[in-house]
Amino acid sequence: MLKEKCGVFGVRCAGGKGAFVPLYWGLVAQNHRGHESYGFLTYSDGFKRYVDLGLVPRIEKEELIRWNALLPGSIGISHVRYGTSGHRDVYSHLKDAQPMVVANGKEKLGIAFNGNLVNIGWLREIVSKTHMKLKTCSDTELLARYLAGNMGSSTAEGIVRCMNDIEGAYSVVGLRSDGELFAFRDPLGIRPLCLGASRDGAVTAVSSETVGLDINSLDVIGDVEPGEAVIFSKDSVERQRLVKCNRRAFCGFEFSYFARPDSIINGRTVYSVREEFGRNLGRRYQEIVRDADVIISIPETADDAAYGLHEETGLRWERGLRRHRYVTQRAFILESDDRSSTIDRKINVVNGSLRGKRVIVVEDSIVRGDTTKTIIKKLRERGAEKVYMFVTFPRITHPCFYGIDMATFTELIGFSYDEAGIAKQIGADAVCFQSIDDYVRATGMQGKDLCMACACGKYPTELAQKIADRSRTVISTDRNRIYEKANLNLEA
Ligand code: SF4
Known part of the structure; x- marks a missing residue:
């Protein structure tokens, strides 16, 4: 479907x-x-x-x-x-x-x-x-x-x-x-x-x-x-x-990932919200910031947050990763093999810029972890000494039933692992997610007006909640909707 x-x-x-x-x-x-x-x-x-x-x-x-x-x-x-x-x-x-x-x-x-x-x-x-x-x-x-x-x-x-x-x-x-x-x-x-x-x-x-x-x-x-x-x-x-x-339930993920930075949502430019995400991360993870030499970001959705982090901490922001303009697929929407090879083609490390450095990498989200893993591998191959992931969207632990392509629990790395486990799986020295409270505050919206179900498990609609509550154990690695795949008769 x-x-x-x-x-x-x-x-x-x-x-x-x-x-x-x-x-x-x-x-x-x-x-x-x-x-x-x-x-x-x-x-x-x-x-x-x-x-x-x-x-x-x-x-x-x-x-x-x-x-x-x-x-x-x-x-x-x-x-x-x-x-x-x-x-x-x-x-x-x-x-x-x-x-x-x-x-x-x-x-x-x-x-x-x-x-x-x-x-x-x-x-x-x-x-x-x-x-x-x-x-x-x-x-x-x-x-x-x-x-x-x-x-x-x-x-x-x-x-x-x-x-x-x-x-x-x-x-x-x-x-x-x-x-x-x-x-x-x-x-x-x-x-x-x-x-x-x-x-x-x-x-x-x-x-x-x-x-x-x-x-x-x-x-x-x-x-x-x-x-x-x-x-x-x-x-x-x-x-x-x-x-x-x-209540309302505007998709919180639009701010981090989908919307264009120059779009206005709820009276604020997405750009300014993303910048605040970066500031929040700088305030919350000061110890890691002190252990880092440089900030880089995964272009382009994380760039504005990286700028906010740089402004907050004074740490240098380098454009160490570059995106190939004509490779256009958005990686997390592809099949697993395609995702890794697409990200490999799409993102390049500027040669020599990161050798021997302890790097904070700002990313918009970690869904399955495979694209982040590919980037970290590239960074290590180019000599990065330490890689700390700073992620603007909170840890994704639950599927989305409202139109974002992450419809099963088992495909989500944040469902199976905590922060330390995710870091191990993707080869990072640490993974630092934004808290849900910080995220909501940065959007300028009230918590009750946002959907953050994929991060907190509280769905704004009844059937979606039922599906989530009953389908945690449905193993799926394909892209079909979990409730259809498992024949969950929840609508009766
Ligand atoms: S579950 Fe997540 S991705 Fe889906 S609508 Fe809610 S916030 Fe957006």
Whole structure:
């Protein structure tokens, strides 16, 4: 089965302006959220769709006319995708590429989705009753069909049903066959989604991250609230808080790993939060800092934290590791062998810079440990005398059921080993994780508004908690969702 960690964008332009250009740039700015496939869906007297594999391509100015003709209309949605498990052949990647379009009688519905659904067994059963053969094995098709089947007299009616019935993380942009654009976010707001507009009001857009708005010179209006739907009718944008929970659960991991540093989350740039992560580590592990000669960081997600650590401690920060710009895969999303070889190709040690030195290596997270192990080996081969790992995200001890590719206990090194054990396994002299309290404080958010389940084991949704509590012993080294793999019938 497929889980997704993706980026979405949706736009409506007034005055006959085409949607394709903002859709395109909205994706380019968010390509870090998905390298596997990309796609566009526009509306102009019907849908026009284009999807393909790989990175969003470079489109020269002269080619824009052709693309605009291929994808006409002033309304559209777009998507970049990581399919993080399940079928990994090219045919499946293309089949599952988004935006996805489903038919419900005469009506068609297109959606682009970022997240992961937890009560997937129940949903598949319900949807299968009305659609004998599903075309894909992705959550997206199930969500789209359930939504389409419940829209009744209004879009909001279908969205409320989804929010009440579907457990999981979902930030969605969608397009109906009459050209209505809409967006919504799950009641806990686990995945990001924000709203922006041009000063003259001619262009309005929704984007996973604010960088998708910035690149289109749109002002950020704010987050789409958890449980909120934004419906773009002909002349207006209607915001409705359809379901209200007494807490939020924004994914804490977005700050460390996924979001771009120049994105704004909860009023703060991700960059400044990461810098604070580094400062925290410097304050907490002073003894190790005193025993080190130099700070380096694993580019690029740990760079800002390394700068914060340098500012806090005065210890020199060297750019001793360099990233190959054109090796683009994000390592922890790959299979184990691929991960090690990718990191080997992707990261290089600047020759001679670390020989004989005691090095603090700042890293954003340790999930399985294999990529960190590969880097430490490289550092030792290049003469590093000591290697201390400073990790901005707390020790990951529990799987994620909300769309990050770490869905089983046994694949997580932090589940099997404590700090000393992890250090031994990966060949470090010490591994120093950020505490959960320090992490939460640096984000500027309240603990009750963040999901930190993969670090603390407290899940913000009921079924996810049940699955975690009952599946610790399910041994799995593949990428399938633990509750499906073990046939855990927890939804009954
Ligand atoms: S479990 Fe971890 S990765 Fe998953 S949503 Fe929560 S904080 Fe994010």
